[in-house]
Amino acid sequence: MFKIFKYSFFDLIRSRWTYIYAGFYFLFTLGMLMLSSDLSKVVISSMNVVLILCPLIATMFGVMYYYNSREFTELLLSQPIKRTSIFTGQFLGLATSLSVSLLVxxxxxxxxxxxxxxxxxxxxxxxxxxxxxxxxxxxxxxxxIALKNEDKIKGFGLAILVWLLLAVVYDGLLLLGLSWFRDYPLEKASLIASVLNPIDLSRVMLLLKLDISALMSLTGAVYRKFLGSGVGMAISVAVLLIWTIIPTLGIRRVCLRRDF
Amino acid sequence: MIEITGLHKSFGKNHVLKGVELSLVPPGLIAILGPNGSGKTTLIKSILGMVIPDRGEIEVDGASIKKAWEYRRQISYLPQIARFPENIRVRELIAMVKDLRGETEMDVSLISYFGLQPFLDKKLGNLSGGTRQKVNLVLCFMYDCPIVILDEPTAGLDPVSLVRLKKLIKTKREEGKLILITTHVMDLVEELAEEVVYLLEGNIHFRGTVAELKEKYQGRNVEESIAALLQKDGPFSLGAVASNGHAKVPETLLEN
Known part of the structure; x- marks a missing residue:
């Protein structure tokens, strides 16, 4: 698996798109830092960009990388290598190269x-x-999703749809629900709803860390109480881990059944 | 040794393999033949574990290949269409396979055997079909495996490389290996194969030596025998087939 990871990682890290992606973060962050002397404001602005862009770019790169490296995959499949190592290695290579772009x-x-x-x-x-x-x-x-769908267009569409649901539609529905039932105490319900969505959860974690939850009134106080506690923080990190582990296990399961 | 029992595989509604039974014992050079879409490549890919059968069992050297991968060390495989990552160089590709599969020194002699030195620093996307097939051949033959599976090995090769490839296959046969070839070139079967396995509509329709094939279907050579077989039992058995064994060209095609 490590060798596959290495090849995928170096293949991607040499790719033009990785540079463009890292370059964008670099220029954006640098620009914000030059405009504002208040580091906490820059962290907030960066947060808004990171929370939208990281999921979006990871989704697009994930689908594109899978379909573009089919030849490489087919070559690997006929070699004495475990299937799960091939696909887990490729996924880790991809996710690591995206993370390196962000970190740098x-x-x-x-x-x-x-x-x-x-x-x-x-x-x-x-x-x-x-x-x-x-x-x-x-x-x-x-x-x-790409592994499950032979058809490129369908795979791409579904992946973007999932991003759209989690990044945009989920929040919309949440707000709609909150305004419909505003006469009821909804702090706990909205807390649970936020914790279940990885993008929302990340946002809440950051906002509380940044100490601007006072803007969020009573709900903010409930969030604060939950995430401020050791248990709440542990649950949040656990939820994020579960969100990573479930699709990774899905990759391992599906790849064993696919025909190439 | 390869042992296949009751192998079924469907792609959607298309039932490609319908209970294939096949036992292959080394040494031997076996041609797997069949019309387009008869399941030759599916059968081969099942042996390699790239296609996962719906039902049935495949054993290589006595052990089931289900969820196994180590057995692929015993197999050299030449894929039908040489599809490689476009952006890497020939040299890098060979180095990569060596890194993944293990060290070998045979690549150097194979590169000069197929005259690939001038192309080592070219990107695979820029190579012609025939040159790519030669790269494919180097990757396949650079490991000394007891089982060799060649899917359309002659595709796009020039005469010199073709002669050399045949020689190479013969040497491998003399070394006592089990070699499976699928091809549409009947001369190659005539020249190399000891046995023919003929797939038709998802089943093995005929298995025997080349001489038996000729005798059974009364052909002067493999090509005529296969043609006779197809007209007797295959998709060409219905329709406008003249008694001399040659199909009439449909009149609608002649009008223009």
């Missing part, structure tokens, strides 16, 4: 502006952690 692209400007000497070091690390986790989650989901 968004990390270097913050380091240049001395984030570790400031009080934002913790927030910065939580931001990067969530970006990396989201990259892994969405790379796994899209790789799984």
């Amino acid at each position: 692209g968004a990390g270097i400007p913050f380091l240049m502006f001395g984030v570790f000497g400031s009080d934002q070091a913790g927030n910065f690390l939580v931001l990067l952690f969530n970006g990396v986790v989201l990259s892994f989650i969405f790379a796994a989901i899209s790789f799984f």
Whole structure:
């Protein structure tokens, strides 16, 4: 598996798109840091970008990489290599290269502006952690979808649909539900709903870390109580891990049944 | 040794293999033949574990191949269509396979045997079909495996390489290996094969030596025998077939 990982990783890290992706983060973060001297504001702006872009790019790269490396995969399949090693290796190579793009692209400007000497070091690390986790989650989901669908267009469409559901539609429905039932105490329900969606969960984790939850009134207080506690934090991290593990196991299961 | 029992495989509604039974014992050079879509490649890919059978059992050297992968060390495989990653060089591809499968020194002699030196630093996407097939051959033959499976090995090769390939296959046969070939070139069967396995509509329709095939279907050579077989039992048995064994060209095609 390590060899497959190595080939996938170096193949991707040499790709033009990886540079463009990292370059975007670099320029964006650098620009924000030059415009604002308040590091915490830059962390918030970066958060908004990372929470949308990491899942989206991981989804698109995941599907594209699977379909584009079919020849390589077929070559590997006829060699004495375990199937699960081939696909797990490719997925890990992809997710790692995406994470490296994020870490380098968004990390270097913050380091240049001395984030570790400031009080934002913790927030910065939580931001990067969530970006990396989201990259892994969405790379796994899209790789799984691509593996299940022979048809490129269908695979691409489904993967984007899943991203759209989790990144946009979910929040919309949540808000709609909250406004419909606003006469009832919904703090717990909305907390559970947020924790179940990895993008929302990452956002809440960051907002609470950034200490601007006061903006969120009573709900914010409930969130604060939950995530501020050791148990709440453990549950959140566990949910993120489950979101990574389930599609990864899905990849391993589906790849054993596919014909090539 | 390869032992196949009751092998079934469908792709959607298309029932490609319908209970294939086949036992192959080394040494031997066996041609797997059949009309287009008869399941030759599916059968081969099942042996390699690339296609997963619906029912049935495949054993290589006495052990089931289900969920196994180590047995592929025993097999050299030449895929039908040489599809490679487009953006890497020939040299890199060979190095990569060596890294994954293990060290070998045979690649050097095979590269010069097939005259590939000038192409080593070219990207695979820029190579012609025949050159790509030669790369394919190098990757296949650079490991000394007891089982060799060749899917359409002659596709796109120039005469010199063709002669050399035949010689190479003969040497491998003399070394006592089990070699499976699928091909549409009947001269190759005539020249190389000891046995013929003929697949028709998902089943083995005929199995025997080349001499038996000729005798059974009264052909002067393999090509005529296969043609006779197909007209007697196959998809050409119905329709406008003249008594001399040659189909009439449909009149609608002659109008223009």
